[in-house]
Amino acid sequence: MHRYLVLLIRRPQVDPAVVPLHQQFLEDLRAEGRNEMSGPFGDKSGGAYLLKAASMDEAREIAFRDPAHTSGGWDITLYEWHAH
Template identity: 65%
Template sequence: MNRYLVILLRKPHVEPAMVSAHRDFLAELRVQGRNEMNGPFGDGSGGAYLLRANDLDEAMAIVQRDPASVSGGWEITIHEWQAS
């Protein structure tokens, strides 16, 4: 599996219930072995997670199910990460 860095930047009006749903989604990905690590940015502007997927299409499909994506409360970018 490949690694994908998913970066989420908060938009001005984030619904608080979506934050909890997003965290639950990340926990489920961890159980599945798909979320290698995650966390918020220190300045409160958003966060990131390291997703494991077979390819970019699969990574995008997973991220599209994230409540953060579904709610539209965050700007989300995905980058294949070739860490050494």
Template identity: 70%
Template sequence: MNLYLVMVMRRPQFDPAVVPAHQRFLDELRAEDRVERSGPFGDKSGGAYLLRAAGLEEARTIAHRDPTHVSGGWDVTVYEWQAG
């Protein structure tokens, strides 16, 4: 499995009520051993998580199931991360 950095950035119209669903989504991914680290940014502009997936397309498919993406209130971007 490869690592992918998923950036989740709030848009002006974001709905804070989506945050608990997003946290449950991350908990489910942790239970599947898919998320290595996650957390919000200090300035409250969004957050990020490290996702394990077989390839970029799978990583995008998983990240686009995130309630933040589904709600349309966040920009969700996936990067292949070649960390050492």
């Protein structure tokens, strides 16, 4: 498994009702052993999570199922991360 840093930046049209759905998505990933850590930025502009996946394609497929993405409220960018 590789690690991918998933960055989420809020757009002006964020629907607050999506936040609990996004949080549940992250909890489900944690239960699957795929989310090592996650959290919001201090300025409330977005957040990030560390995702485990076999490939960038798989990481994108998972991240793009996130309600934060499917709702259109956040811009999502993924980076393969070689953390130590």
